[in-house]
Amino acid sequence: MEAFTIHTGRAVPLRRSDVDTDQIIPSEWLKRIERTGFGAGLFAEWRADPAFVLNDPAHAGASILVAGPDFGTGSSREHAVWALQDYGFRAVISSRFADIFRGNALGNGLLPVVLPQAAVEALQAAVERDPNVEITVDLDARQVRGAGVEEPFELDDFTRWRLMEGLDDVGLTLRHEEMISDFERTRPVWLPTSA
């Protein structure tokens, strides 16, 4: 996983609430068995509309998505995170994320940043006024600044450390392999198996 410490870039305002993962990456794209190449399918249905914000050349190359509340609801598809990353996004800012999406994003180094709705709207308005304005997402300081906004965000110390080090969970967990084996010896015999 690519480490995340601080990122500065231009942003895209997505003024929609309840953006579900079926919109982020439609199911037709889920048939692929690779982990890359999903950027072309990002918001595929909405991108068919020339007026959709991602089609505005003014936002080409933007790396921060500033979205409405309840981003990433619905399906558990991690492909949604892969699509956002493959398209070039490093962070998504919203006032609320769905739980599974948030976990998937954190597991891949796509930073989900929770800001108050007023701050999100201030950022969206600023980016709409000037698409070239730069926003900095600073994980070290747990702060978003730029476009006239300076706002702290919360992320627990452990997750922050893992992201800043770019560590993946499997490697961390396998350090405790002995504890897993110990636990397995205590499991009741009546628990089912598929064997």
Next chain:
Amino acid sequence: MGRTLAEKVWDAHVVRRADGEPDLLYIDLHLVHEVTSPQAFEALRLAGRPVRRPDLTVATEDHNVPTTDTLLPIADPVSAAQVEALRKNCAEFGVRLYPMNDPGQGIVHVVGPQLGLSQPGMTIVCGDSHTSTHGAFGALAFGIGTSQVEHVLATQTLPQRRPRTMAVTVEGELPAGVTAKDLILAIIARIGTSGGAGHVIEYRGAAIRGLSMEGRMTVCNMSIEAGARAGMIAPDDTTFEYLAGRARVATGPEWDEAVAYWRTLASDDDATFDREVVIDAASLTPYVTWGTNPGQAAPLGSSVPTPTDYDDPAARASAERALTYMGLTAGTPLSEVGVDTVFIGSCTNGRLSDLRAAAGVLRGRQVADGVRVLVVPGSMQVKEQAEAEGLHEVFEAAGAQWRSAGCSMCLGMNPDTLRPGERSASTSNRNFEGRQGPGGRTHLVSPEVAAATAVTGRLTAPADL
């Protein structure tokens, strides 16, 4: 202090707890399907890691599979490659697979319970958000992403933050003609699509106790549509009766030991929940969705809402967008909304009792002219049981199509899709834009309402036939 059901199951699975870190939870059952697993198996292969507990892992083919001509090769080469990848991965890593045409095949959330693999007090995960279904047994069951699928395959554990708890208490008795599906649609409409975010919901109260196991699965299935990763119901005699005698369930003294433990799982009387919601069952009627998220639902007897009635600007904008997408006019009675297609099936409503309920409405009646009706059993076993009861003859005599098991028209990943602009009444779980096919318009309904709608060609409750 007392503990809730969710807290008891959580505490019993903590492998490691350290200050400031997520708890490391042991996973008792890992369900796998073809869509969210190929990248996880590939990562194991690259790292040279085995599946730690193939005996606690089980796989099936469901999302991509066609529901007709299942003996022919899958026509879509991309779908075929994904199914083939699952077969190769399961063979290489020693995971038990129920492939297409196997009598054990079906939707992953139908297969687990029917085998008896889903039991009270367990932790169950799957790379699918509707894993919440298994919470009906008093298991802590939740959907995960592909990186977490890899993590569970490699370690049989998952690092997780302890969720908050929420009680949804449904008091009283559901009126005649009101189903588990209507109940969960009403709950989501009440608390919203993020109402359960960060929480595990425990469904409680007399109306929940009165549900069958299959009804409980329907309710828990859609917990994720309220934003909760997991929904749970305390195990009771209904649960034990369902489990007794199933293939993977203990027998003899081990069964007695298991039941004794299961009886301790109910939330303690002095346990406290972080949030509580109370619903009066007697006030409920059949519910349908009118919008493009499952929270946009209303009684079938009411009308398409007027967006300007919403105070919250985000809700108003969302409703406006939804009505445009759905091609609906505010104020139209929902019972006048005509449909092109009816879909009866999915992990929400593809079980035997759902098919019996739909057949009960369709028996002796005819599907309206021009309406396409797909009836898709949730598993091959459900199909076999339904055919033994003659349900397929009822559906076919009425003019509906009787299919083979799979996710079918729930999600647009297989040949069963809506055409652009086409409108459905669907017993599935999501009415998102394009969910059943690009441009498709979905109204979520119960199996009973789906069947009655098939007869009239517009959203209809059986009582109005």
